[in-house]
Amino acid sequence: CNVVIVDARPESLYTGGHIPGAVNATWTYFAKMNAPTGSTKWGTVWETVTMAKRVGALGINGKKMTIVYDDAGGWGQSGWVLWILRMNGIKNAKILEGGITAWKKEGGPISRTVHKNKAVSFSVKKYREHYLVNTEWIDNNIGKNGLVLLDVRTPAEYQGKIRPFGEKRAGHLPGAINIEMENFVQADYHFKEEEEIVALLQKHCVTPDSEIVVYDTAGVRAAFVTMALRYAGFQKSQCYDEGFQAWAGNPELPLDKSE
Numbered sequence: 001c002n003v004v005i006v007d008a009r010p011e012s013l014y015t016g017g018h019i020p021g022a023v024n025a026t027w028t029y030f031a032k033m034n035a036p037t038g039s040t041k042w043g044t045v046w047e048t049v050t051m052a053k054r055v056g057a058l059g060i061n062g063k064k065m066t067i068v069y070d071d072a073g074g075w076g077q078s079g080w081v082l083w084i085l086r087m088n089g090i091k092n093a094k095i096l097e098g099g100i101t102a103w104k105k106e107g108g109p110i111s112r113t114v115h116k117n118k119a120v121s122f123s124v125k126k127y128r129e130h131y132l133v134n135t136e137w138i139d140n141n142i143g144k145n146g147l148v149l150l151d152v153r154t155p156a157e158y159q160g161k162i163r164p165f166g167e168k169r170a171g172h173l174p175g176a177i178n179i180e181m182e183n184f185v186q187a188d189y190h191f192k193e194e195e196e197i198v199a200l201l202q203k204h205c206v207t208p209d210s211e212i213v214v215y216d217t218a219g220v221r222a223a224f225v226t227m228a229l230r231y232a233g234f235q236k237s238q239c240y241d242e243g244f245q246a247w248a249g250n251p252e253l254p255l256d257k258s259e
Contacts, residue, residue, distance in 0.1 A: 003066070004058065004059050005067050005068075006058060006081055008077035009070045010026050015112065019069065019108065019111070020111040020113075022069075024114070025081065027075070028043075030080070031046070038168045040242045043218035043219060043241075044219070045087075045127075051084070051124065052124050053122075056121055061121065066093040071099040075224070076221055076223070077220060079223050079225070080219070080224060082094070082095055082227050083223035083226055083227050086131065088124045095227070102189070133238050133240050135253075139253065142175065143174075148212045150176065151177065152181040153178070157170075157217070158178040167217065168248045169251070172255065173215070176256070179201075181221045181224060181225055184229075191231055197229065197232035208233040212229060214237060215239070215243055217245050218245050219239060222241075
Protein backbone atom coordinates (compact mmCIF):
# COMPACT_ATOMS: atom_id res chain seq x y z
CA CYS A 1 0.00 0.00 0.00
CA ASN A 2 1.31 3.46 -0.89
CA VAL A 3 -0.50 5.25 1.91
CA VAL A 4 0.17 5.27 5.65
CA ILE A 5 -2.96 5.95 7.71
CA VAL A 6 -2.56 7.21 11.28
CA ASP A 7 -5.41 7.17 13.79
CA ALA A 8 -4.49 9.87 16.33
CA ARG A 9 -7.30 9.11 18.79
CA PRO A 10 -6.79 7.48 22.21
CA GLU A 11 -6.11 3.72 22.13
CA SER A 12 -9.53 2.84 23.59
CA LEU A 13 -11.29 4.56 20.68
CA TYR A 14 -8.91 3.01 18.13
CA THR A 15 -9.53 -0.54 19.40
CA GLY A 16 -13.27 0.17 19.40
CA GLY A 17 -13.15 0.61 15.61
CA HIS A 18 -10.85 2.33 13.11
CA ILE A 19 -10.19 2.69 9.38
CA PRO A 20 -8.76 -0.64 8.14
CA GLY A 21 -4.96 -0.57 7.93
CA ALA A 22 -4.61 2.46 10.24
CA VAL A 23 -1.90 2.47 12.89
CA ASN A 24 -2.60 4.12 16.24
CA ALA A 25 -0.42 7.00 17.46
CA THR A 26 -2.09 9.24 19.98
CA TRP A 27 -0.49 12.57 20.88
CA THR A 28 1.45 11.11 23.82
CA TYR A 29 3.32 8.80 21.41
CA PHE A 30 5.24 11.85 20.17
CA ALA A 31 5.73 13.56 23.55
CA LYS A 32 7.71 13.23 26.78
CA MET A 33 5.15 12.26 29.40
CA ASN A 34 7.51 11.28 32.23
CA ALA A 35 8.59 14.84 33.15
CA PRO A 36 6.79 16.65 36.00
CA THR A 37 3.78 18.73 35.01
CA GLY A 38 4.41 22.47 35.17
CA SER A 39 7.90 21.93 33.77
CA THR A 40 9.21 22.97 30.34
CA LYS A 41 9.66 19.27 29.45
CA TRP A 42 6.24 17.76 30.17
CA GLY A 43 4.23 16.89 27.06
CA THR A 44 6.87 18.33 24.72
CA VAL A 45 8.09 16.75 21.49
CA TRP A 46 10.98 14.28 21.60
CA GLU A 47 14.47 15.22 20.44
CA THR A 48 15.03 14.51 16.74
CA VAL A 49 16.80 11.14 17.16
CA THR A 50 13.99 9.63 19.25
CA MET A 51 11.31 11.30 17.13
CA ALA A 52 12.78 9.90 13.89
CA LYS A 53 12.66 6.37 15.33
CA ARG A 54 9.06 6.85 16.44
CA VAL A 55 8.00 8.23 13.05
CA GLY A 56 9.79 5.37 11.25
CA ALA A 57 8.18 2.78 13.56
CA LEU A 58 4.78 3.82 12.14
CA GLY A 59 5.96 2.95 8.63
CA ILE A 60 6.38 6.62 7.67
CA ASN A 61 9.45 7.19 5.50
CA GLY A 62 8.65 10.71 4.30
CA LYS A 63 7.97 9.57 0.73
CA LYS A 64 4.68 7.70 1.01
CA MET A 65 1.53 9.76 1.47
CA THR A 66 0.49 9.89 5.15
CA ILE A 67 -3.12 10.58 6.13
CA VAL A 68 -3.95 11.43 9.75
CA TYR A 69 -7.39 11.45 11.32
CA ASP A 70 -9.14 11.76 14.65
CA ASP A 71 -12.67 12.91 15.41
CA ALA A 72 -14.69 15.86 16.58
CA GLY A 73 -14.84 16.52 20.31
CA GLY A 74 -11.12 15.87 20.90
CA TRP A 75 -8.19 18.25 21.09
CA GLY A 76 -7.37 18.16 17.40
CA GLN A 77 -4.79 15.39 17.71
CA SER A 78 -4.75 15.03 13.92
CA GLY A 79 -3.42 18.60 13.65
CA TRP A 80 -0.75 17.85 16.27
CA VAL A 81 0.48 14.80 14.30
CA LEU A 82 0.42 16.77 11.03
CA TRP A 83 2.37 19.59 12.71
CA ILE A 84 4.99 17.06 13.86
CA LEU A 85 5.29 15.49 10.42
CA ARG A 86 5.70 18.92 8.78
CA MET A 87 8.30 19.89 11.37
CA ASN A 88 10.15 16.70 10.41
CA GLY A 89 10.21 17.91 6.82
CA ILE A 90 7.44 15.58 5.60
CA LYS A 91 5.33 17.48 3.07
CA ASN A 92 3.41 14.46 1.84
CA ALA A 93 0.99 14.39 4.79
CA LYS A 94 -2.65 15.42 5.09
CA ILE A 95 -5.58 15.43 7.51
CA LEU A 96 -8.72 13.44 6.69
CA GLU A 97 -11.29 16.20 7.08
CA GLY A 98 -14.33 15.25 9.13
CA GLY A 99 -12.40 12.41 10.79
CA ILE A 100 -13.80 8.95 11.36
CA THR A 101 -17.38 10.28 11.59
CA ALA A 102 -17.17 11.46 7.97
CA TRP A 103 -15.62 8.11 7.00
CA LYS A 104 -18.51 6.20 8.59
CA LYS A 105 -21.07 8.55 7.06
CA GLU A 106 -19.68 7.72 3.61
CA GLY A 107 -20.11 4.02 4.38
CA GLY A 108 -16.40 3.38 4.88
CA PRO A 109 -15.48 0.01 6.42
CA ILE A 110 -14.38 -0.26 10.06
CA SER A 111 -11.86 -2.70 11.56
CA ARG A 112 -11.27 -3.74 15.17
CA THR A 113 -7.99 -5.51 14.38
CA VAL A 114 -4.93 -3.72 15.74
CA HIS A 115 -2.69 -2.95 12.78
CA LYS A 116 1.07 -2.38 12.87
CA ASN A 117 3.19 -1.30 9.91
CA LYS A 118 6.68 -2.61 9.30
CA ALA A 119 9.16 -0.13 10.78
CA VAL A 120 11.12 1.83 8.18
CA SER A 121 14.20 3.97 8.32
CA PHE A 122 13.56 7.68 8.81
CA SER A 123 16.00 10.36 9.89
CA VAL A 124 15.86 14.08 10.62
CA LYS A 125 18.88 16.20 11.53
CA LYS A 126 16.94 19.16 12.90
CA TYR A 127 13.35 20.32 12.99
CA ARG A 128 12.24 22.79 10.37
CA GLU A 129 12.38 26.35 11.64
CA HIS A 130 9.36 28.53 12.41
CA TYR A 131 7.10 25.72 13.61
CA LEU A 132 8.07 25.66 17.28
CA VAL A 133 8.89 28.21 19.98
CA ASN A 134 9.67 27.68 23.68
CA THR A 135 9.15 29.52 26.97
CA GLU A 136 12.52 31.25 26.80
CA TRP A 137 11.80 32.55 23.28
CA ILE A 138 8.44 33.98 24.34
CA ASP A 139 9.90 35.55 27.49
CA ASN A 140 12.53 37.25 25.31
CA ASN A 141 10.07 38.36 22.60
CA ILE A 142 6.85 39.16 24.47
CA GLY A 143 5.73 42.70 23.69
CA LYS A 144 7.71 42.73 20.44
CA ASN A 145 6.05 44.90 17.82
CA GLY A 146 3.81 42.79 15.58
CA LEU A 147 4.03 39.58 17.63
CA VAL A 148 0.59 38.02 18.23
CA LEU A 149 0.05 35.58 21.10
CA LEU A 150 -3.05 33.51 20.33
CA ASP A 151 -4.61 31.55 23.20
CA VAL A 152 -6.90 28.83 21.79
CA ARG A 153 -8.19 27.52 25.13
CA THR A 154 -11.75 28.07 26.36
CA PRO A 155 -12.70 31.57 27.58
CA ALA A 156 -12.95 30.22 31.17
CA GLU A 157 -9.33 28.97 30.99
CA TYR A 158 -8.17 32.22 29.38
CA GLN A 159 -9.87 34.35 32.06
CA GLY A 160 -8.30 32.27 34.83
CA LYS A 161 -11.64 31.01 36.15
CA ILE A 162 -10.63 27.34 35.87
CA ARG A 163 -7.45 25.24 35.87
CA PRO A 164 -8.74 21.98 34.36
CA PHE A 165 -5.33 20.33 33.98
CA GLY A 166 -3.88 21.17 37.38
CA GLU A 167 -1.93 24.18 36.10
CA LYS A 168 0.16 25.82 38.82
CA ARG A 169 -1.45 29.24 38.19
CA ALA A 170 -4.48 30.53 36.27
CA GLY A 171 -4.89 33.21 33.58
CA HIS A 172 -3.18 33.87 30.27
CA LEU A 173 0.04 35.29 28.83
CA PRO A 174 0.11 39.11 28.95
CA GLY A 175 -1.30 40.64 25.75
CA ALA A 176 -2.64 37.34 24.39
CA ILE A 177 -5.89 37.28 22.43
CA ASN A 178 -8.40 34.46 22.87
CA ILE A 179 -9.99 32.58 19.96
CA GLU A 180 -11.08 29.11 21.07
CA MET A 181 -10.01 26.15 18.91
CA GLU A 182 -13.65 25.31 18.08
CA ASN A 183 -13.85 28.56 16.07
CA PHE A 184 -11.49 27.14 13.43
CA VAL A 185 -13.70 24.19 12.49
CA GLN A 186 -17.12 23.78 10.94
CA ALA A 187 -19.93 21.72 12.48
CA ASP A 188 -18.85 18.69 10.43
CA TYR A 189 -15.27 19.00 11.77
CA HIS A 190 -13.74 20.28 8.53
CA PHE A 191 -11.38 23.24 8.75
CA LYS A 192 -13.27 26.46 8.12
CA GLU A 193 -12.72 27.94 4.67
CA GLU A 194 -9.65 30.10 4.19
CA GLU A 195 -11.65 33.34 3.94
CA GLU A 196 -13.58 32.53 7.15
CA ILE A 197 -10.32 32.07 9.08
CA VAL A 198 -8.93 35.31 7.61
CA ALA A 199 -12.12 37.16 8.69
CA LEU A 200 -11.97 35.60 12.18
CA LEU A 201 -8.41 36.86 12.72
CA GLN A 202 -9.15 40.22 11.09
CA LYS A 203 -11.53 41.01 13.96
CA HIS A 204 -8.43 41.06 16.19
CA CYS A 205 -6.39 43.06 13.63
CA VAL A 206 -4.32 39.95 12.80
CA THR A 207 -3.42 39.52 9.12
CA PRO A 208 -1.76 36.67 7.15
CA ASP A 209 1.63 38.41 7.38
CA SER A 210 1.47 38.65 11.21
CA GLU A 211 3.93 36.66 13.31
CA ILE A 212 1.70 34.41 15.44
CA VAL A 213 2.48 32.15 18.38
CA VAL A 214 -0.38 29.78 19.17
CA TYR A 215 -0.71 28.18 22.60
CA ASP A 216 -3.01 26.13 24.80
CA THR A 217 -2.19 24.06 27.90
CA ALA A 218 0.35 21.60 26.49
CA GLY A 219 0.43 22.12 22.72
CA VAL A 220 -2.12 19.79 21.11
CA ARG A 221 -4.98 22.22 20.45
CA ALA A 222 -2.34 24.83 19.56
CA ALA A 223 -0.72 22.57 16.96
CA PHE A 224 -4.12 21.92 15.36
CA VAL A 225 -4.80 25.67 15.09
CA THR A 226 -1.23 26.31 13.85
CA MET A 227 -1.93 23.98 10.92
CA ALA A 228 -5.40 25.52 10.31
CA LEU A 229 -3.75 28.97 10.17
CA ARG A 230 -1.02 27.78 7.81
CA TYR A 231 -3.68 26.24 5.57
CA ALA A 232 -5.39 29.67 5.49
CA GLY A 233 -2.18 31.45 4.47
CA PHE A 234 -0.83 32.51 7.89
CA GLN A 235 2.63 31.08 7.19
CA LYS A 236 4.30 32.76 10.19
CA SER A 237 2.26 30.68 12.65
CA GLN A 238 4.20 28.74 15.27
CA CYS A 239 3.21 26.48 18.14
CA TYR A 240 4.27 27.04 21.76
CA ASP A 241 4.56 23.34 22.58
CA GLU A 242 5.60 23.70 26.25
CA GLY A 243 2.35 25.60 26.60
CA PHE A 244 0.56 27.50 29.30
CA GLN A 245 1.25 24.74 31.84
CA ALA A 246 4.99 25.48 31.60
CA TRP A 247 4.54 29.27 31.68
CA ALA A 248 2.22 29.02 34.70
CA GLY A 249 4.70 26.63 36.34
CA ASN A 250 7.34 29.35 36.56
CA PRO A 251 6.24 31.85 39.27
CA GLU A 252 8.63 34.51 37.92
CA LEU A 253 6.74 34.85 34.62
CA PRO A 254 3.87 37.39 34.42
CA LEU A 255 0.22 36.35 34.01
CA ASP A 256 -2.95 38.25 33.20
CA LYS A 257 -6.50 37.42 34.31
CA SER A 258 -8.43 40.19 32.59
CA GLU A 259 -11.21 39.42 30.12
